[in-house]
Amino acid sequence: xxxxxxxxxxxxxxxxxxxxxxxxxxxxxxxxxxxxxxxxxxxxxxxxxxxxxxxxxxxxxxxxxxxxxxxxxxxxxxxxxxxxxxxxxxxxxxxxxxxxxxxxxxxxxxxxxxxxxxxxxxxxxxxxxxxxxxxxx
Amino acid sequence: xxxxxxxxxxxxxxxxxxxxxxxxxxxxxxxxxxxxxxxxxxxxxxxxxxxxxxxxxxxxxxxxxxxxxxxxxxxxxxxxxxxxxxxxxxxxxxxxxxxxxxxxxxxxxxxxxxxxxxxxxxxxxxxxxxxxxxxxx
Amino acid sequence: xxxxxxxxxxxxxxxxxxxxxxxxxxxxxxxxxxxxxxxxxxxxxxxxxxxxxxxxxxxxxxxxxxxxxxxxxxxxxxxxxxxxxxxxxxxxxxxxxxxxxxxxxxxxxxxxxxxxxxxxxxxxxxxxxxxxxxxxx
Amino acid sequence: xxxxxxxxxxxxxxxxxxxxxxxxxxxxxxxxxxxxxxxxxxxxxxxxxxxxxxxxxxxxxxxxxxxxxxxxxxxxxxxxxxxxxxxxxxxxxxxxxxxxxxxxxxxxxxxxxxxxxxxxxxxxxxxxxxxxxxxxx
Amino acid sequence: xxxxxxxxxxxxxxxxxxxxxxxxxxxxxxxxxxxxxxxxxxxxxxxxxxxxxxxxxxxxxxxxxxxxxxxxxxxxxxxxxxxxxxxxxxxxxxxxxxxxxxxxxxxxxxxxxxxxxxxxxxxxxxxxxxxxxxxxx
Amino acid sequence: xxxxxxxxxxxxxxxxxxxxxxxxxxxxxxxxxxxxxxxxxxxxxxxxxxxxxxxxxxxxxxxxxxxxxxxxxxxxxxxxxxxxxxxxxxxxxxxxxxxxxxxxxxxxxxxxxxxxxxxxxxxxxxxxxxxxxxxxx
Numbered sequence: 001x002x003x004x005x006x007x008x009x010x011x012x013x014x015x016x017x018x019x020x021x022x023x024x025x026x027x028x029x030x031x032x033x034x035x036x037x038x039x040x041x042x043x044x045x046x047x048x049x050x051x052x053x054x055x056x057x058x059x060x061x062x063x064x065x066x067x068x069x070x071x072x073x074x075x076x077x078x079x080x081x082x083x084x085x086x087x088x089x090x091x092x093x094x095x096x097x098x099x100x101x102x103x104x105x106x107x108x109x110x111x112x113x114x115x116x117x118x119x120x121x122x123x124x125x126x127x128x129x130x131x132x133x134x135x136x137x
Numbered sequence: 138x139x140x141x142x143x144x145x146x147x148x149x150x151x152x153x154x155x156x157x158x159x160x161x162x163x164x165x166x167x168x169x170x171x172x173x174x175x176x177x178x179x180x181x182x183x184x185x186x187x188x189x190x191x192x193x194x195x196x197x198x199x200x201x202x203x204x205x206x207x208x209x210x211x212x213x214x215x216x217x218x219x220x221x222x223x224x225x226x227x228x229x230x231x232x233x234x235x236x237x238x239x240x241x242x243x244x245x246x247x248x249x250x251x252x253x254x255x256x257x258x259x260x261x262x263x264x265x266x267x268x269x270x271x272x273x274x
Numbered sequence: 275x276x277x278x279x280x281x282x283x284x285x286x287x288x289x290x291x292x293x294x295x296x297x298x299x300x301x302x303x304x305x306x307x308x309x310x311x312x313x314x315x316x317x318x319x320x321x322x323x324x325x326x327x328x329x330x331x332x333x334x335x336x337x338x339x340x341x342x343x344x345x346x347x348x349x350x351x352x353x354x355x356x357x358x359x360x361x362x363x364x365x366x367x368x369x370x371x372x373x374x375x376x377x378x379x380x381x382x383x384x385x386x387x388x389x390x391x392x393x394x395x396x397x398x399x400x401x402x403x404x405x406x407x408x409x410x411x
Numbered sequence: 412x413x414x415x416x417x418x419x420x421x422x423x424x425x426x427x428x429x430x431x432x433x434x435x436x437x438x439x440x441x442x443x444x445x446x447x448x449x450x451x452x453x454x455x456x457x458x459x460x461x462x463x464x465x466x467x468x469x470x471x472x473x474x475x476x477x478x479x480x481x482x483x484x485x486x487x488x489x490x491x492x493x494x495x496x497x498x499x500x501x502x503x504x505x506x507x508x509x510x511x512x513x514x515x516x517x518x519x520x521x522x523x524x525x526x527x528x529x530x531x532x533x534x535x536x537x538x539x540x541x542x543x544x545x546x547x548x
Numbered sequence: 549x550x551x552x553x554x555x556x557x558x559x560x561x562x563x564x565x566x567x568x569x570x571x572x573x574x575x576x577x578x579x580x581x582x583x584x585x586x587x588x589x590x591x592x593x594x595x596x597x598x599x600x601x602x603x604x605x606x607x608x609x610x611x612x613x614x615x616x617x618x619x620x621x622x623x624x625x626x627x628x629x630x631x632x633x634x635x636x637x638x639x640x641x642x643x644x645x646x647x648x649x650x651x652x653x654x655x656x657x658x659x660x661x662x663x664x665x666x667x668x669x670x671x672x673x674x675x676x677x678x679x680x681x682x683x684x685x
Numbered sequence: 686x687x688x689x690x691x692x693x694x695x696x697x698x699x700x701x702x703x704x705x706x707x708x709x710x711x712x713x714x715x716x717x718x719x720x721x722x723x724x725x726x727x728x729x730x731x732x733x734x735x736x737x738x739x740x741x742x743x744x745x746x747x748x749x750x751x752x753x754x755x756x757x758x759x760x761x762x763x764x765x766x767x768x769x770x771x772x773x774x775x776x777x778x779x780x781x782x783x784x785x786x787x788x789x790x791x792x793x794x795x796x797x798x799x800x801x802x803x804x805x806x807x808x809x810x811x812x813x814x815x816x817x818x819x820x821x822x
Contacts, residue, residue, distance in 0.1 A: 002509055003544040011264065013150040013175040016332070029331060031338060037219035038150040040177005042264055053513070057440060058427070058505025063541055064442060082174035094332025098276055102327070127148065127179055130337055133277040139783055140818040153606070166605060168612060190787070194714060195701070195779025200815055201716060231606025235550055239601070267611055270551040285812065287698040287723040290469070303468060305475060311767035312698040314725005316812055356722035368469025372413055376464070401696065401727055404474055407414040422675065424561040424586040448630035449561040451588005453675055493585035538559065538590055564743070577742060579749060642743025646687055650738070678748055681688040 003120055004060045005048040008070045010079035012087075013040040014095040038082065044131075045074065045104065046123040049112060061117045069115070073107050097126045101134040109136075140257055141197045142185040145207045147216035149224075150177040151232040175219065182211065182241065183260035186249060198254045206252065210244050234263045238271040246273075277394055278334045279322040282344045284353035286361075287314040288369040312356065318405075319348065319378065320397035323386060335391045343389065347381050371400045375408040383410075414531055415471045416459040419481045421490035423498075424451040425506040449493065455542075456485065456515065457534040460523060472528050480526065484518050508537045512545040520547075551668055552608045553596040556618045558627035560635075561588040562643040586630065592679075593622065593652065594671040597660060609665050617663070621655050645674045649682040657684075688805055689745045690733040693755045695764035697772075698725040699780040723767065729816075730759065730789065731808040734797060746802045754796050759789055782811045786819040794821075 015038050016030035026034040033039070047070055051060050078087050083095040089107050093099045105122045112119040125131035152175050153167035163171040170176070184207055188197045215224050220232045226244050230236045242259045249256040262268035289312050290304035300308040307313070321344055325334045352361050357369045363381050367373045379396045386393040399405035426449050427441035437445040444450070458481055462471045489498050494506040500518050504510045516533045523530040536542035563586050564578035574582040581587070595618055599608045626635050631643040637655050641647045653670045660667040673679035700723050701715035711719040718724070732755055736745045763772050768780040774792050778784045790807045797804040810816035 001546070001548070002512065003546075004509065005542050005544075007540040009264075011176050011178055013177040018330075029336075032217035035217050035219070035223075037222045038175050038177065039148050039217040039219070040150040040175065041148055042179040053507075053509045056429075058507030058510045060509050060543075062440075067540075080169035080172050080176040082172070082176070085174050086172075096327075096332030098278065098327045098334050099332045101276065127146075129281040129341075131279050132334075133279070135275070135277075137275070138820070138822070139786065140820075141783065142816050142818075144814040155604075166610075190781075190783045193703075195781030195784045197783050197817075199714075204814075233601075233606030235552065235601045235608050236606045238550065266555040266615075268553050269608075270553075272549070272551075274549070283812075285724050285726055287725040292467075303473075306765035309765050309767070309771075311770050312723050312725065313696050313765040313767070314698040314723065315696055316727040354717035354720050354724040356720070356724070359722050360720075370464075370469030372415065372464045372471050373469045375413065401694075403418040403478075405416050406471075407416070409412070409414075411412070420675075422587050422589055424588040443628035446628050446630070446634075448633050449586050449588065450559050450628040450630070451561040451586065452559055453590040491580035491583050491587040493583070493587070496585050497583075538557075566741075577747075644738075644743030646689065646738045646745055647743045649687065677692040677752075679690050680745075681690075683686070683688075685686070 001050055002053055002060050003048050003050050004063070004066075005046050006063055006066045006070065008045045008047070008067065008075050010043050010045065010075050011040065012043060012078050012081050012083050013038040014083040015039070016095060018094070038084075041126050043100075044123075044125040045070070046121075046125075047104075047108060047119070048121040048123070049117045050120040051117045061115060065115060066112075069111050070108070073111060074104055097124050097130065097132045098134075100124050101132045105134050105136065138187055139190055139197050140185050140187050141200070141203075142183050143200055143203050143207060145182045145184070145204065145212050147180050147182065147212050148177065149180060149215055149218050149220050150175040151220040152176070153232060155231070175221075178263050180237075181262040182207070183258075183262075184241075184245060184256070185258040185260070186254045187257040188254045198252060202252060203249075206248050207245070210248060211241055234261050234267065234269040235271075237261050238269045242271050242273065275324055276327055276334050277322050277324050278337070278340075279320050280337055280340050280344060282319045282321070282341065282349050284317050284319065284349050285314065286317060286352050286355050286357050287312040288357040289313070290369060292368070312358075315400050317374075318399040319344065320395075320399075321378075321382060321393070322395040322397070323391045324394040325391045335389060339389060340386075343385050344382070347385060348378055371398050371404065371406045372408075374398050375406045379408050379410065412461055413464055413471050414459050414461050415474070415477075416457050417474055417477050417481065419456045419458070419478065419486050421454050421456065421486050422451065423454060423489050423492050423494050424449040425494040426450070427506060429505070449495075452537050454511075455536040456481065457532075457536075458515075458519060458530070459532040459534070460528045461531040462528045472526060476526060477523075480519070480522050484522060485515055508535050508541065508543040509545075511535050512543045516545050516547065549598055550601055550608050551596050551598050552611070552614075553594050554611055554614050554618060556593045556595070556615065556623050558591050558593065558623050559588065560591060560626055560629050560631050561586040562631040563587070564643060566642070589674050591648075592673040593618065594669075594673075595652075595656060595667070596669040596671070597665045598668040599665045609663060613663060614660075617659050618656070621659060622652055645672050645678065645680045646682075648672050649680045653682050653684065686735055687738055687745050688733050688735050689748070689751075690731050691748055691751045691755065693730045693732070693752065693760050695728050695730065695760050696725065697728060697763050697766050697768050698723040699768040700724070701780060703779070723769075726811050728785075729810040730755070731806075731810075732789075732793060732804070733806040733808070734802045735805040736802045746800060750800060751797075754793070754800070758792050758796060782809050782815065782817045783819075785809050786817045790819050790821065 016033040017026040121135040153170040154163040258272040290307040291300040395409040427444040428437040532546040564581040565574040669683040671681045701718040702711040806820040
């Protein structure tokens, strides 16, 4: 069993809030992250696959394929976008880093299977001080 | 002459666009950065002062004072904000990294003078691949 | 199950030595780290919690709470301090990175429980080339 | 159980290809990494050991010993070398990052045992966007 | 006057040597960098332009244009290549980081002029410990 | 004219204080950096030389020589040391980053001349947020 990780990056706007909360309640629960005018981040996304090395290629997976997959299914849909308003896989979810990691896992997992590999973990860093990892149920 | 630099960070949303441009024209000139629903960044701000070492303290300046100044005049006004909509020193300006660097210089320069020092350069990094420096006229 | 990590930083002096060793023996076992006049580091501390996402907030935990906890119980007691002489949770322990990681775990673990979460791992980096992780017994 | 990691670095040339493939086939499978004139990387190697803290020293292991071991058995043999042509532990293997990680594990594992410790993981980063981890069978 | 910098990256093999030196002499002058079987690096290239902000766009230059230029004239010719054997702008030059920086300047300078801007500096990092800057004559 | 930079690192303890100040006065002027029990840092030192490329070697200077010089004259005297008590070139000086940068310049400048090159700048980083540059009078 070996693990391979590809990093991709995206810049996006978001806001942490609940529509059923008052502005004051949102401010209390989510602090400055609930700013109604949005704020944003340079996110880093680390996608880790696990599996056996293919003796024909020396690869667990061709990273170009993995990079293309992440670009097509995630980055093209979230980069330079508003996570709350425009990202299909985040609709009706709180735009937290935790939910981002889980949602990206759910998008990628079947595609990684199609590539003949297994998704091991998705890591999303929101800043140099904060990151979230999700490794499935 | 010695140079001392303090780094501070802020996260913000922005959009590159002109009101007098059509959506198509904004898209053509500013690309995905013109997304009407905003996007955002983790910005890094490097403020460099120049001067002589004070023989009483071994300091060019007390960095705590410099950090407090940058926090009060810049970070508290831009962190977790929308640069186009909410930041007073960016009003009526295109929200480019270039204009950010110049505007931060203009805000800080008189305060640095009051601290008895000289502002040398302001550097703003928008991503790990892009940054702007402004060192005055 | 999801994992969230907060990074905090501290600068401290320390010395690796045993009182029951001669200076020569300390030098032999601990090398230049046994310098009787101390040396120091910029330490990075990564605290990882695990748990379920709270559907009300999208959070595993409010990172502001976690940051406040680490600041109050760890950083305020060790930052700009001498680990051997001044840090209560390191008394009567060799000031190694290993012992730092375990001791920080032991301090934080009950408080994290009180926040309704579980401590997963404590990582302490001493330099860009060395780090220690402790994930409990 | 505690984990300690040492980072070492090496610069090397390599090429991904199979002798039984035509140039076109190599290009198709390995892309620009199959360039017959070689290319190269600044690799980072992270070696993680696990074990109990020695109460005499506060150490899992003396990192100087671990660093010396990695230098002697790995870095001196691969740094500023051609991985395909000159590195004994990579002979007759595809020079992929996956195979590097496994081979470095196989070289180090018995020596780490001799030091009275256990090898936990070997991580090899090929670029800021790609890395591989191998933690044994 | 404002400065804007774009970072691009390339991986390449090289060797430091002179054909008119014996192997021993090359080893003496260039050390392990003269290995006849090549070694390689992950190079980082920072290209800095200077100029005035265009009031129409808020830009010194559209970074997409600058990135495209660097990709077309430099990265496509040197990435995953052998600097000594395959890179036209390094022919008949010692493949040192110094010569790389000067040669990249010479390639880019007229194109930057065509974009209506001025090249200020080219910085090439060969490792985390070594870099070279060239800012013209 | 070209610029080449070598990074070296050292870990050291220090304290900011004046013997002619009371403890309260030291605390007021130097804050937590005046802790009588010391604290410490992982310092990074960047030494930049300027000159012409030697056409015989493609080098401004052999970086191995520069690294050896910095190791011999600076790192061996300050690494794992107490800057206030043990570092000859910091005797009778306030142990500020500013004074470190100037003192390292003064030590290195004549040796760099002997190597046939010119010292351009010395940069000392004390933390990821603070650094000082000195480029001579």
